[in-house]
Structures are given as structure tokens and as C-alpha cells.
Amino acid sequence: MTSWTEVINYVRVRYEVLEESDEWLRFRLDTAGGRTQQVSVHHLPDTDGQAWVEISSPVGRADEVDLRRFLELAGAPELGGAAVVDGIALLKHVAPLEELSIREEFERPLTLLVSRADVMEHELTENDHF
Template sequence: MTSWIDVINYVRTRYEVLEETDSWLRFRLDLGQDRTQQVSVHHVPESDGVAWVEISSPVGRADAIDLKRLLQLAGTSAVGGAAVVDDVALLKHTVPLEDLSVREEFERPLMLLVAAADRFEHELTEGDSF
């Protein structure tokens, strides 16, 4: 069985952690070509007896991008859905924590989500704020 601590330790050993609490951490991935992307991972409390891990990555300030275009772009992504949280537009994906294969069921969606968020940020803002 995979625990939240397993996920935290996995992230700590592989990425530059920027902020951390008991139920949340934010880290940065270097994507090359002078681009980086921030990611947040949240431990979502149990619902129906199942704990979840939410992966999210910002795309831009909600009031500064074309949200309709973000929804269109998000519809082309294999993982993640578009959302606005605290006035930040982002992509997010949720996976069940129980029996989570950190390498396959966390790392693969993480990398797909981050790559999509970075592409969308580049298209919608022509910048790299996140």
C-alpha cells in the first residue's frame, strides 16, 4: 500500500521542493530550453474510504488568459482538466493513493500534465511565469 509519505519522499528525492505542509507540496521541474514549470501535489482526504492525490500545474492568471481557449486545449490533453483556483488557471489530475504505483500512476501523469501545462502557458501567455 502506498502512503502520502511515500509520495512526499518520492518528490523530495527527485525535484526542487519550493514549499511543503503536511498535506501539500509545491515543486519545480526544469523542462529545458530555459523553461520551468511549478507543480503542486495535494493529499485529498478520504472520500468513500479512499484517499486521493491531486497533481496540478498553473497555466496563467485567470484574468489574463483566454479561458475558452484553455478549455479547448485541455480537451486535447490525455490527462488533467482545466480549473481556476485562487484566480490561477491550471491543469489538474487526481489519482487514488491506495495501491498507487508511484512510478507509473504518479510519475507518468505528472510528466504528461506538466508538459501540457507548459505548452498551454506558452501559447496563452507567450511567457514562463510558472
């Protein structure tokens, strides 16, 4: 059984935390070519009697990217989903917290999602804002 505190501690030990609250963390990972990518992890409220963890990484400002192309690129099978939140195009992955394996169900999706978000940000914006 994994707790939200274990997820927080795992992130704090391994990554540069930029901002945090009781329910989320925002941190940065290094990616290819000297680029970096921000990622957020949220503790989602129990809606079905089970807590969830959401990993998300920004690709660009929604009004500055081709959203159709964004959705096409986000359709890759290794990704969880795509969304626009507060005007930011995001890649997202959600997993149940209680049975979460830190290595297989957190770290692996985290690194895949962050890597893909960075590639998409570079392709869609030609920048490294996030």
C-alpha cells in the same frame, strides 16, 4: 499500497521543493527550452473511504488568459481536467493513493501534465511565470 509519506519522499529526492505542508508540496521541474514549470501535489481528504492524490500545474492567471482556448487545449485526452483556483488556471490529475504505482500512476501523469501545462502557458501567455 502507497502512502502519502512515500509520495512526499519520492518528490523530495527528485525535485526542487519550493514549499510544503502536511497535506501538499509545491515544486519545480525543468521543461523544454530552458523553461521551468511549477507543480503541486495535494493529499486529498478521504471523502469516500479512500485517500486521493491530486497533481496540478498552473497555466496562467485566469483573468489574463483566453479561458475558452484554455479549456479547448485542456481537452486533450492525456490530461485529467482543468480548473480555476484562486484566480489561477490549472491543469489537474487525480488518482487514488492507496493503489498508486509511483512510476505509472504518479510520475507518468506528472511529467505529461507538467509538459502540457508549460506548452499551454507559453501559448496562452507567451511567458514563463510558473
